[in-house]
Amino acid sequence: MEKAKRKEKEFIARRQEILDEAEIIFAAKGFHAATMAEIAQGSGFAIGTLYQFFQGKEDLYVSMVTEKLQLMYQEIRDAVQAREGAIQKVEALVKAYFLFVENNAGFCTFFIRSDGATLPDVSNALREQMIEAYLGQIQFIEGIIEKGIAEGIFPPEKARDHSFALSGIIRGIIFDWLVGAQQGSLAGKTELVTDIFLNGVLINQKNKR
Amino acid sequence: MEKAKRKEKEFIARRQEILDEAEIIFAAKGFHAATMAEIAQGSGFAIGTLYQFFQGKEDLYVSMVTEKLQLMYQEIRDAVQAREGAIQKVEALVKAYFLFVENNAGFCTFFIRSDGATLPDVSNALREQMIEAYLGQIQFIEGIIEKGIAEGIFPPEKARDHSFALSGIIRGIIFDWLVGAQQGSLAGKTELVTDIFLNGVLINQKNKR
């Protein structure tokens, strides 16, 4: 079984090379404008070879997006799980999001902007899958917030709305960073975001309505 | 000049019919999967006729998106301008956003989800234009917040971040509504959103860090 294992490893490695190139091309030009010829050229394989690894262009695209997304969600989950209290978990969530975006700006520039959902073209299956993945992430955030409710620091019955709100703030700040010069540390805005989410923007309590 | 005016009016009306059908088709299938034949069929014109009104498919798409967007931003501007204080303006902003989405769910389902920006395919010109339009909207929100700073209720130097945060919360809640059953009133969530933005989610001040 020594040989089969090495074969398998090589297969995975080549597949990943193709995926990496696909990410660059798709991110730069979008699904339709990107061609299989470019991706083949860029990854150093012949066009036909791509079809040994993926059923077609759509499969390649879907694989690239879903595998990258899964990576992101995994990183975030891990970071959050490593912390204890609800507030610490919120902080970890925001920071993990920001770090992933900083390290994957190319991918995120064309993807995060699309709210984890649409890409109305390409494939309905992918759209559904991405919406589902995003809603899964929302549920994960809900879990954090429900922990906060149990701790008595968050109000009950609003976990879902608050999850979308937090996710929205994070995405808003990410968008700013991606579209702007991508300069300065995005992770450095972690405290800003958690502050807005936890305390709002009013200067002091007397303004509370 | 009587005749020319009527001609002009008819031209605009026909053009709008095409745009309305284009909105439906593009929203349902995205730019590439939609065909000129479908749009012609749906709007009751021949394929060639579409080219009397638009230079081509891309022009039709860009026109549809930008004109609809402009409408949305106009509605929001008007609603905000009608109110006085910064907090009232924030409320008006959120509510106007929500009302537009409720009345244009089809358009928003495929567009708002994409964060006012990307659509990486189609045309670079459109992407730039849409990012610019979104940033214009952000600047408009910044204006509101700066008014709040002048009123002494918002902290200085964070207007831009807070604008993105508010926009993000709004989009987050909209996303929930669009992807969910689109049931219940979205406008009814206005207070929830302004509350989160102004006061955060912590139950009371003693939890402030």
Add this chain to the structure above:
DNA sequence: AGGCAAAATGAACGATAATTCATTTATTGA
């Protein structure tokens, strides 16, 4: 009415790029 201009029509064209597959090249085991 009847002729002129503007608008509408949709079949045919052309360009693009995904996919296929017959052929070539590399790898393996005896």
Add this chain to the structure above:
DNA sequence: TCAATAAATGAATTATCGTTCATTTTGCCT
């Protein structure tokens, strides 16, 4: 070394629309 098997190749095929434009229809004015 040399079959035999697996993998890689890329030219040729094929399908799909966007666009064009010669023709028809409509509307307008005298």
